[in-house]
Amino acid sequence: MKFSENWLRSHVPTQASRDELAAMLTAIGLEVEEVVALGDELANVVVARIVDCVRHPEADRLQICQVDAGQGQSLQIVCGAPNARAGLVAPLALVGANVGGIAIKAAKLRGVESNGMLCSAKELGIDADASGLLELPDDAPIGAPVADYLGLPDASIEIKLTPNRADCFGVRGIAYDVAAACASAVVAFDATPMPALTDSTLAVELDAGAKVPRFAGRVIEGVNASVATPVWMAERLRRSGVRPISFLVDVTQYVMLELGQPMHAFDRDLLEGPIVVRHARDGETTKLLDGRMVSLSEDFLVVSDSSQGGPGGRAVALGGIMGGFDTRVTDATRNVFLEAAHWIPSAIIGRGRKLGLHTDAGHRFERGVDPQLPVQAIEVATRLIVELAGGSPGPVIEAVLPEHLPKPVAIELRRARIARVLGIEIADADIERILRALGMQVVATADGWNVTAPSRRFDIAIEEDLIEELARIHGYDRIPTTLPGGATRIAAPSEGQIDAATVRRQLAARDYLETVNYAFVESALLQLWGADEGAVPLANPLSAELGVMRTRLLPGLVSALQRNVARQAGRVRLFELGNVFASKDQGLGAGDRANAPEETLRLAATACGEAHAEQWGEPSRKVDFHDLKGDLDSLAAAAGAVLEYRPSQLPFAHPGRSADIYRGGQRIGWIGQLHPRLARALDLDGDVFAFEADLGPLLARAVPRAAELSRFPSVRRDLAFVVADDVPWAAIAATVRAAAGPLLRDLLLFDRYVGQGVESGQKSLAIGLILQDNSRTLTDRDVETVVSEAVAAIGREHGARIRG
Known part of the structure; x- marks a missing residue:
């Protein structure tokens, strides 16, 4: 919300300087984001x-x-x-x-x-x-x-509002908070009803039930719409971030900024009564003020007239969001129909974003507007129009469904409860002054007060809400900082799981930086990765670019890497721990999952550029698959795990430089290089490597148990054999371990050779078998038996032969 400092001061007198006013607003929860001084030095x-x-x-x-x-x-x-x-x-x-x-x-x-x-x-x-x-x-x-x-001089002040403070989307709403904070009072506002000078009206029918319980309108005839917007009004609009357009439009914008009630002005001569507020028909189209033709569904609300097929035939405005093009006011307009309505938030939330629209009216109605404001806004706008552009107003038409309007409810505020929650005592006189300055009705009782909040304060519902108001205005800095009392329960960490803090420390020690990305991403980004299956759409996204919950961490993490690379960061290493969301099994975890959306905690990391920071101790080289594999294996080793890697077929993976990650036969993730096609689409020139895995299975560990070390010597036997180049080492290792049995303590791959002496399409692998028994010294026969079984197994299952 942006507004003029002088405009605010016209509603609430205060001796506070500009800097003091800005600090005061921030201190009471209306965070000031920017103050732009205007015309401070204009002498002569x-x-x-x-x-x-x-x-x-x-x-x-x-x-x-x-x-x-x-x-x-x-x-x-x-x-x-x-x-x-x-x-x-x-x-x-x-x-x-x-x-x-x-x-x-x-x-x-x-x-x-x-x-x-x-x-x-x-x-x-x-x-x-x-x-x-x-x-x-x-x-x-x-x-x-x-x-x-x-x-x-003046200043344009912009404040950042939390969703519960919709009442401060008008200058007058902010004035109540300032009045309470600086022990002042809001200036009385002139909303005296304008007398009707004609009988001209338009009938209004409400056919949307509780979604639009109040609709007010008024016809004004003989208006000179071509008059220029007065300088004082145009300047207040500009300093509030609104560009003046034309007199009638500027009046509705001005009233909205002052009171917080969106309005719309129709050309009366282009309407045919009665006016009907209803649900849109599925597939119904209408042309909006910005010239866009939109197709609507039944969850939209529209204002309609009777110019096509009887009452409610033609939609002339998109309810709570934007007016229609065909009935807009122009400089040629002579008769005006002013409209101000109360649209409940649930009827407006998300509707504008479905059409790619973000309007001031929709922004306010999504958060809630005072249901008592429509008639007052009509009266204020009428006075401005008649005084500045002439005209003869008709009577105010108000259609209302009282059973659907919120009823004021008194809230009991106890003196003892205030002291217990805040830890301080506030004088009764100060409590009553603060609450009354905020526009609340206060009635003293034996234990405290009965307080009725004004209709604009949707956020005041329980006693703690009132206590929060007292703390906010009295001053958080005046509440002492004390440690909480009572017993605390300390939960012992599980020995069966490596904790997330250990993961963060280990990756940071390996030169990774942690990132925190949004849990919601653009649907098109997931489609680019081929990871959109099972994506959970948001009913009310913050924007079109944040419309679905992420199914993987890597799209957001690699996007962060790309932004760093675009800013000349040549060597980037990032990781993230976070939840992913899916409506069905996405293949990274185990077992059959329910179709209902579920969260899975994952770990992901990505790297590009040089393998090591610039130095003289080692030759320069690019990061590769084995660098990330080593980082991932180090995490698994902390849990006593041995990971297995098998070729991957994921759409975003390089077909020859990526693998699926397995632990104990369970697929838990992926590691490798991004597909060059994806890298080009993401505007990444160099090779990018990454991994992503379910954190739970990766870090699960058996409870440590003490065991006696063997007192007998180990025996090592080395083998060199030739096998087809497309046979992965992980498959060979699994075969050797199964064949060698319990005497095998460790298995090492210490050489890989291709070239002279080895046929094309073949590779030579040299492995070391470490054999040991806890109860005796192994004999040559024992060793030869194990070696023979291993050689036979790899020959039988992989076509390997001992190298001569």
């Missing part, structure tokens, strides 16, 4: 009119202007602005002024005297527009200080 800058313009004889882009600054005689100003012309009213910095850090002096420009400077909005420090002079209305008072005319 006045409103002036250009009387005459001629081209500079020595410069095509300069003009010599005679300017009336209200001093009785014209001033000669040399100006290069493209919009400088006779009759234009613009700001003039007189000699002696200081604008944008530039001291204005009398000077000669290409031989012509200039006695001041005509200014753009950027030069005045009130806007970013530097395309030309700031054009002021023709009726601006010549010679008057620009600061006074434009309501300067």
Whole structure:
């Protein structure tokens, strides 16, 4: 929410400086994100009119202007602005002024005297527009200080609102919080009903039940819609981040920013009554204000008239989100129908995002708007229109379903409960002052108070909500920091699992950095990875780019790597621990899973660039498959696990440089290089390696048990054999372990050779068998039996032969 400082101060008087006001807002929970000072130094800058313009004889882009600054005689100003012309009213910095850090002096420009400077909005420090002079209305008072005319100095303040503070989407809602914090009072607001001068009305019917329990409207005839928006209103809109468009549209925007109630203005002559608020028909289309034609479903709400097929025939606005194109107001509009309604949040949430729309109205209705505001907003807008553009208002039409409107409920606030929750005692007078300043009704009781929150405060429902308000306004810094009392239960860590902190420390020691990514990603990203099967869509995503829950960690993790590479990080090593979500088995875990969405805790890591940081001790080389395999094996070793690797067929995997990870016959993850096609799609030039595995199966370990070491010597036998190049070592190792039996203590692969002496398509592997028994010394016969069984097994199952 962005607003003008002066606008806020007009609703709540306070002596706090700008910095104090910003600090106060943050302290009470309305976090200030930005304060932009506007027009702080505009002394000797006045409103002036250009009387005459001629081209500079020595410069095509300069003009010599005679300017009336209200001093009785014209001033000669040399100006290069493209919009400088006779009759234009613009700001003039007189000699002696200081604008944008530039001291204005009398000077000669290409031989012509200039006695001041005509200014753009950027030069005045009130806007970013530097395309030309700031054009002021023709009726601006010549010679008057620009600061006074434009309501300067001022500041544009932007605050970050939490979802529960929808009441602060209007300046007046913020004013109540400021009044409570600075012991002031909100200025009384003039919403006196405008008397009806005509009988012109439009009937309204509510056919959406509880979703739209209140709808107010009013016809105003004879409006001059072509009048210019007054400067004070246009400037407040600009400083609130809203670009003025036209008078009638600006009035509705102004009322929304002031009160928090979105409104819409229809051209009355383009409507046929009655007005019907209903559900959209499946497949119904309508053209919105931005010119977009949209197709609707039954979960949308629309405002409709009777111009096509009777009552409710044509949708003229998308309820709570945006008005319609065909019934919009223009400068030619003479009769206006103002609308303000109460749309409940559940009827609006997510609807705009389905159409790729984000509007101020939808943003407010999704979070909740005061159900008592529609009629008040109509009255305020009517007064502004009639006073500034003329017209004759008809009576206010209000359709209401009272049974569906929230009823005020008194909440018991106990003095003892406040002290227990906050740990401090607040004086009764301060409690009552704070609550009343926030607009609440307070009735004293023996134990405390009965408090009724105003209808705009949806977030006040229980006693603790009121206590939170007291803490917030009284000041969190005035609540002492104390340790909690009572007994705490310490849970002993499980010996059957390596804890996540150990994983983080070990990966950090191996030069990885931890990342934290969103658990929701773009559906298109998962499709690019071929990982969209079973993705769980969000009913109310933050944006279209965050529409589904992630099924893998790697898409988000590799995207983080890509952003680092794009910023000239040549060597990147990242890891993440987090949950993935799937509606059915995605193949990385074990067993059959239910179709209901479930969470699985996973570990993922990715690396690219150099294997080691730049140094002189080792030759430079790129990171490869075996680097990540070593990192993963080190984690498994901490749990006493031996991992098995088998060729992988995943769509995002390099077909010859990736493997599925197994532990104890259970597939728990994947490791390897990203497919070059995927790397190109992600704009990654070099090779990228990664792994992802279920954390539970990876880190499970048997409870350590003491065992006696063998007192008898071990025996080693080395074998060299030739086998087909496509036979993986993991398969050979499994065969040897099965054949060797319990005497095999360890199995080593210490050489791999291809080249002269080995046939093409074959490879030579050299392995070491470490044999040992706990009860006796092994004999040569024992050893030869084991070796023979191993040789026979690899020959039988893999076609291997002993190398001569």
